Amino acid sequence: MNHTATKSGFVAIVGKPNVGKSSLMNALLGEKIAIVSSKPQTTRTRILGVLTDGDTQLCFLDTPGFHKPKTKLSGHMNNVVKNSIGEVDLVLFLVEPMGAMNEQELELIETFKARRLPVILVVNKIDLIEKEQILQRIAEVSALFPFTAVVPVSVTGNNGVSLVLDELKKNCPEGPFYFPEDTLTDQPERTIAAEVIREKILRNMRDEVPHGTAVVIEKMRERENNPDILDIEATIYCERDSHKGMIIGKGGQMLKKISTDARTELENFLDTRINLKTWVKVRSDWRNDERAIRSVGLNYDDNE
Numbered sequence: 001m002n003h004t005a006t007k008s009g010f011v012a013i014v015g016k017p018n019v020g021k022s023s024l025m026n027a028l029l030g031e032k033i034a035i036v037s038s039k040p041q042t043t044r045t046r047i048l049g050v051l052t053d054g055d056t057q058l059c060f061l062d063t064p065g066f067h068k069p070k071t072k073l074s075g076h077m078n079n080v081v082k083n084s085i086g087e088v089d090l091v092l093f094l095v096e097p098m099g100a101m102n103e104q105e106l107e108l109i110e111t112f113k114a115r116r117l118p119v120i121l122v123v124n125k126i127d128l129i130e131k132e133q134i135l136q137r138i139a140e141v142s143a144l145f146p147f148t149a150v151v152p153v154s155v156t157g158n159n160g161v162s163l164v165l166d167e168l169k170k171n172c173p174e175g176p177f178y179f180p181e182d183t184l185t186d187q188p189e190r191t192i193a194a195e196v197i198r199e200k201i202l203r204n205m206r207d208e209v210p211h212g213t214a215v216v217i218e219k220m221r222e223r224e225n226n227p228d229i230l231d232i233e234a235t236i237y238c239e240r241d242s243h244k245g246m247i248i249g250k251g252g253q254m255l256k257k258i259s260t261d262a263r264t265e266l267e268n269f270l271d272t273r274i275n276l277k278t279w280v281k282v283r284s285d286w287r288n289d290e291r292a293i294r295s296v297g298l299n300y301d302d303n304e
Contacts, residue, residue, distance in 0.1 A: 005085045008057040009172040015094035016105055022126040023155045024094065025049050025060045026145050028165060029184065052181040056169045059086065059178055088171055091119040092164065093147075097129045097137055101144070118148040118171050122164060127154040190217040193266055198276065200261040201247065204254065212239035213247070214286065223275075230258055232266070237283045244280045255280065 013021045029049045049060040092111065095105065112119050126134050134152050142150060147168040182262030194215040201213050219233040238244055248255045255278060263276040276299060 005174050006055050006057070006177055007169070007172040008059070008175040008177050009089035009168075010059045010061060011090045011091045011092060011168060012061045012088040013094065014108055016102060018266055019094045019096055020155045023092055024092070024122065024153070024161070024164070027107050027155050027158060027161045028058075028060065035229045042044055050179050050184060052177065052179075053165070053169070055179075056172055057177040057179065058168055062177070067185065088117065090168060090171055091117050092122050092168075094121050094122045094124050095137075097125050097134060101141065104142075108120065112145055119145065120164070120167050120171070121145075121147040121150045121293075124153045124155055126205045127157050127159070169231075189270065190220050191219050192269065193220060193232055193262075194234065195266050196269070197236070197258065197262045198267075200258045204258050204261070205246065212235065212243060212286075213219070228273055229273045230270065230276055234276065234278045236278060237286060238280060239282070239284050239286060241282055244282050 004224060013025055015021055026049075029051050042302070051058045051060065084180065093108065094110070095101070100111075100301050121138070123134060123141070129137075137148050138152070141147075148171055151160055151163050151167060153164060155161065194217050197215045198213060201215075214237045216235045217232060218235055219231065221231055223229040223231055238247060246254065249257075257260055259276050259278045266276070267274050
């Protein structure tokens with residue numbers, strides 16, 4: 001029987017949009033849980049990733065990028081971030097290696113001051129600048145808050161990620177594990193399926209139909225006469241008829257590409273054969289309609 005005290009903690013990964021939060025969580029876990037795209041605001045809900053390493057269990061909350069809300073959906077996303085900071089033991093604050101700190105980042109720092117949590121500053125994308133600039137950046141941001149530790153990283157180059165992990169382990173409080181040791185995420189498979197399809201839309205569509213899409217999994221079940229096949233039916237909602245045409249594409253080619261890419265990734269992730277059917281429907285201005293936001297499964301304000 002192992003009597004070593006275990007450590008466990010919830011870690012919020014916060015920062016402005018597109019700073020590399022989902023990529024950092026995926027790198028720390030060694031698995032792709034959160035969807036990653038070069039478009040800001042890819043992450044819409046909190047995604048929990050669990051890493052059990054020896055006597056320490058870290059439960060990561062990858063949060064949406066904190067930004068100036070332009071729609072009701074944006075407002076929900078910012079609430080998710082603030083609520084997450086209120087419920088964790090440690091915070092990873094990701095910043096760009098250059099440029100002025102924006103209003104939202106300064107607001108996050110005020111939230112840290114109010115919560116009195118250990119916050120680790122992570123300066124990402126250091127491969128883009130010189131060493132002197134990195135030191136200058138660290139000095140500049142550290143003047144705003146007494147960070148527990150500062151780690152410069154390049155998530156894409158997998159440089160410095162293990163140092164982030166070391167700092168988290170060092171600062172993690174003692175406590176029992178919250179999840180079985182082999183848990184990777186608390187996200188239901190339906191949520192993962194919807195997120196993967198949405199990522200493939202973002203990746204394949206470039207800027208034409210940016211964030212006006214949502215994916216609802218209508219059905220997800222093993223085939224009765226062949227349990228080795230998982231049948232998934234998904235509806236992609238968009239805001240305009242013109243967007244619907246673009247998502248379907250000429251002769252249905254774009255939708256086919258999105259579905260094939262999503263199916264391939266889901267088969268790898270869920271380790272089973274998948275039969276994926278997708279439809280596209282128009283629901284205008286759903287991002288400003290509370291009922292529509294809920295109907296696509298995005299209940300952000302559960303804990304307000």
